[in-house]
Amino acid sequence: MNTTTADLLADAVIAPAAGYAATKVMEPVSMKLYQLESDETRRREDAARPGSPSQIAADKTLGLLGIHLKGKARGQAGAALHYGLAISWAPVYALLRRTTGLTPVAAGLASGAAMSLIVDEGITPLAGFSAPNxxxxxxxxxxxxxxxxxxxxxxxxxxxxxxxxxxxxxPH
Structure with a gap:
């Protein structure tokens, strides 16, 4: 497959919109699935969760720089990290499609699964942004x-x- 510089530039422009839009899709899906859980499961999960992983990550990351935000600015930093991660992950899809024979559905499922396993199940708990798995x-x-x-x-x-x-x- 011959990928041109123009293709890569287009991908760089498309990825932020794709990542942002995908997050807007993912959030209500996650919330609906959470609502379908039993009361006991939600209670156990809520008790385990030390807070929003994005907020914890933003606090820790900014703390390393000596920055300690409060109030609205703190919440905005957490949201920026959340959406920033989504935007930065979106090019994984384009990379899979342009370098493999995967169909759009297969590449979408593979990129979403990889994000879940690498970020949510791996980096997030290892970095202390959530409780252990x-x-x-x-x-x-x-x-x-x-x-x-x-x-x-x-x-x-x-x-x-x-x-x-x-x-x-x-193609594909």
Whole structure:
């Protein structure tokens, strides 16, 4: 597959929109799945959760720089980290599509699954942005995985639509 510089530049422009839109899809999916959990499971999960992982990550990261935000600015930093991660992950989809024979659905599912496993199940607890994985009920991990699959599929939909409009869609 021959990827041009113009393709890569288009991908760099599309990825932020795809990542942002995909997060807007993922959040209600995750919330609906959370609401479907039993009261006992939600109680156990809420008791295990030390706070929003994005907020904890923002606090810790900024703290390393000697910055300690309060109030609205603190919340904005957490949201920026959350959306920044989504935007920075969206190019994984384009990379998979442009360098493998994966279909849009397969590449979307693979990129969402990879984000779930690498970020949520790996980096987040190891960095102390959440409680250790074993602290949460199994359904919490399954919900996160399913929500990230929705993220990947939404990135695929936005990216494929933009590629089609721009005439830069790879084959498959």
């Amino acid at each position: 074993r602290t949460y009920p199994a359904v919490t991990h399954l919900r996160g995985f399913a929500a990230h699959l929705a993220f990947g599929l939404a990135v695929a939909a936005v990216t494929e639509t933009a590629w089609t409009i721009l005439g830069r869609r790879p």
